[in-house]
Amino acid sequence: MEALFSALADVFGTDVTYSSAARFAALLAFCALGETIAERAGTLNISTEAMILAGAFAAAVGFDMTDRVTIGLLFAMAAGLVIAIVHANLSHRLTANTFVVGLTLNILVLGLATFLNRNLEPYSKRAHVFEVPVLSDIPLLGPALFGQSWPFYLIYPLIPLSFWLLYRTRWGLEVRAVGENPQAADVSGIDVNKRRRQGVYLSGLTSGLGGGYLLLGQVGLFEEQIVGGRGFIAIAALIFGGWTLRGAVAGCLLFGAVDSFRLSLPTVGYEVTAEVLQALPFVVTIATVAVFAHRTRQPAALAQPFIRGLT
Amino acid sequence: MTTQEPQADPVEPAAPGGRAVIYSKAREAGVVAGLYLSSVAVALIVSAALVAITGGSWREVFSALLDGSLRAPGRWGDTLGVAVPLVFVGVGTVIGGRAGLINIGQEGQLTFGAAVAMYAGLNLFGPGPFALVAMLLIGLAAGAFWAGIAGVLLYWRRVPEVLTTLLLVTVGAQVVGFALQRQWLLLAPIEGRSSRNIVSEQLDPSRRIGRIELFGNEFPISVFFALAFVVVVAVVLGRTTWGFKLRMLGRNARTAQRAGVSEWRYGMAGLLLSGGFAGLAGSVMVAGGDFGNFRLVPGFAVNIGFDGLLVALVARQRPLLVVPLALVFAALRTGSGFLAATGVEREITQIVQSLLVLALLVPPAILFIRERRRALAAMTART
Numbered sequence: 001m002e003a004l005f006s007a008l009a010d011v012f013g014t015d016v017t018y019s020s021a022a023r024f025a026a027l028l029a030f031c032a033l034g035e036t037i038a039e040r041a042g043t044l045n046i047s048t049e050a051m052i053l054a055g056a057f058a059a060a061v062g063f064d065m066t067d068r069v070t071i072g073l074l075f076a077m078a079a080g081l082v083i084a085i086v087h088a089n090l091s092h093r094l095t096a097n098t099f100v101v102g103l104t105l106n107i108l109v110l111g112l113a114t115f116l117n118r119n120l121e122p123y124s125k126r127a128h129v130f131e132v133p134v135l136s137d138i139p140l141l142g143p144a145l146f147g148q149s150w151p152f153y154l155i156y157p158l159i160p161l162s163f164w165l166l167y168r169t170r171w172g173l174e175v176r177a178v179g180e181n182p183q184a185a186d187v188s189g190i191d192v193n194k195r196r197r198q199g200v201y202l203s204g205l206t207s208g209l210g211g212g213y214l215l216l217g218q219v220g221l222f223e224e225q226i227v228g229g230r231g232f233i234a235i236a237a238l239i240f241g242g243w244t245l246r247g248a249v250a251g252c253l254l255f256g257a258v259d260s261f262r263l264s265l266p267t268v269g270y271e272v273t274a275e276v277l278q279a280l281p282f283v284v285t286i287a288t289v290a291v292f293a294h295r296t297r298q299p300a301a302l303a304q305p306f307i308r309g310l311t
Numbered sequence: 312m313t314t315q316e317p318q319a320d321p322v323e324p325a326a327p328g329g330r331a332v333i334y335s336k337a338r339e340a341g342v343v344a345g346l347y348l349s350s351v352a353v354a355l356i357v358s359a360a361l362v363a364i365t366g367g368s369w370r371e372v373f374s375a376l377l378d379g380s381l382r383a384p385g386r387w388g389d390t391l392g393v394a395v396p397l398v399f400v401g402v403g404t405v406i407g408g409r410a411g412l413i414n415i416g417q418e419g420q421l422t423f424g425a426a427v428a429m430y431a432g433l434n435l436f437g438p439g440p441f442a443l444v445a446m447l448l449i450g451l452a453a454g455a456f457w458a459g460i461a462g463v464l465l466y467w468r469r470v471p472e473v474l475t476t477l478l479l480v481t482v483g484a485q486v487v488g489f490a491l492q493r494q495w496l497l498l499a500p501i502e503g504r505s506s507r508n509i510v511s512e513q514l515d516p517s518r519r520i521g522r523i524e525l526f527g528n529e530f531p532i533s534v535f536f537a538l539a540f541v542v543v544v545a546v547v548l549g550r551t552t553w554g555f556k557l558r559m560l561g562r563n564a565r566t567a568q569r570a571g572v573s574e575w576r577y578g579m580a581g582l583l584l585s586g587g588f589a590g591l592a593g594s595v596m597v598a599g600g601d602f603g604n605f606r607l608v609p610g611f612a613v614n615i616g617f618d619g620l621l622v623a624l625v626a627r628q629r630p631l632l633v634v635p636l637a638l639v640f641a642a643l644r645t646g647s648g649f650l651a652a653t654g655v656e657r658e659i660t661q662i663v664q665s666l667l668v669l670a671l672l673v674p675p676a677i678l679f680i681r682e683r684r685r686a687l688a689a690m691t692a693r694t
Binding site: 044046086090094095096097099100101103104105107108110111112114115116118119228229232233235236239273275276278279282283285286289290291293294307 | 365366413469473475477478481485488489492620624656658665666668669673676677680683
């Protein structure tokens, strides 16, 4: 136990840890923001993984074609949206089981990305780093929050924007109503499945953008294992946060820190078994969610299909 | 993606006569068949287009797949061997699905079950056949244990099983990878393997599942075992009170609760069984010889867990449908081994599989909506 604390102290005394934690947290946050809106509307959208991967691959293709990061990010959002359109219309228009659709999409996109990557081999590289003057000189947190590659900064406007959308607009109110009591929402004239589809679309846009950020802001070159289950960790982050945006962002920060802790541990001189390090984020995620999940209340109609006139 | 059929007349004919009923039934069957055929056709056309766009020839791909799965000597035996674990995973998933549970971590349960079964197979003493049966049962228990973690978290801490089962896949892979690196667990002694080769010892020949040779094709006898097993599961699910209660829980948990079906007891049973059969699939893979040549190797599960899950998803909770679908998926897998000659990446089969699954989701959904529309129209016509 003592060794763990001293390791924690060592790791979190270096500013590299904070930088990588912020990067991981940003990726999770991109996905978790849209995912929270989708889940508040009642979709437990497990195709985030597919959306991130599609976004990352599309970003690589876009960058390869035009050599511009902006175009790559736009491609990424479009790819995420395409996945979302397939998912939303299959599960909220045709009422196919959302888990079945999501899981199949995950497998399909993994196959597609692998197949196309072998054939196209898109070339891409990391976007340039932009250091915000003055702010990036703050010790420890400065470089982490203000010394990243520029797509990173997209997360800053996106968080308040999602807040405004979900909690301050009529649309957001309707989304939340649809996730809590679809029958009542339906009676008061809201098109339940339309709101749910829109929630999934938003989730596709932000997750796709997250994928674009992952590729062009963090990794640089596409590979099939680039996402590695982070879409599911983002879902865990919002469960940890009790389906509120604030909590979801906190969860993203926590899981981002865990991810960066595991990467920094060997660099500050601790020898840990490789498998333990690999499994660590997943074990911590399961454990945290297990501790916190039952204290929160999920949207009452989460993962329940709405079919008009039934029940 | 969506195939829209022409809107049928919503007004039901008043008191239809005998011939009219036969006509409308035939038309209904035609619509259903047309829907399924066009969906599958769309999936295949999209896959073929993908091959064509990337510079391949879909004819060559198709014939290579057929050669690799059926026509070339000895291949259909291989296909049968690959279908066995798919059937086990698929049937297990059907049981869990009947209880309304979404277990998507079969890959992890399978890996863990295979590793524990391998450990048992290498270390148990006793005569061969008994050790083999014990090993299979231990693998089953291990898979159930791995799914049980998710079950405990679901019923004790209300963590969605969709999430935990999947996250446990990665954890399971790492646990098995850890064991495979340690000589006191699974790693074979250094004699007889090169030091970079991370494999377990080979299973003793007396503890392997027997193989049959038929017309130059070889397959394990677990094929018959799997078939018998599917029938048993179908009967238990369809014809017993237990199966009925399980289905009631899956359809409407609240009704089930009022009828005295304990949610956690039946749900847990469904989850344990689905994990257990994934574990059994893993142990059958270890002892059957179609995977890894009776050794445990890194990445042993080779996506059989996920493919089996897809089989179950297409089967839509009907155990008997698992068998033909497992054969199709197994054929795609063995066929993909022959794709190298065509210059098309073998991932194309993964794409075909998932497109087929998506396509086969559409017809039942359209039929369901159509039926509801008719019922609503009939109701409004009455009032």
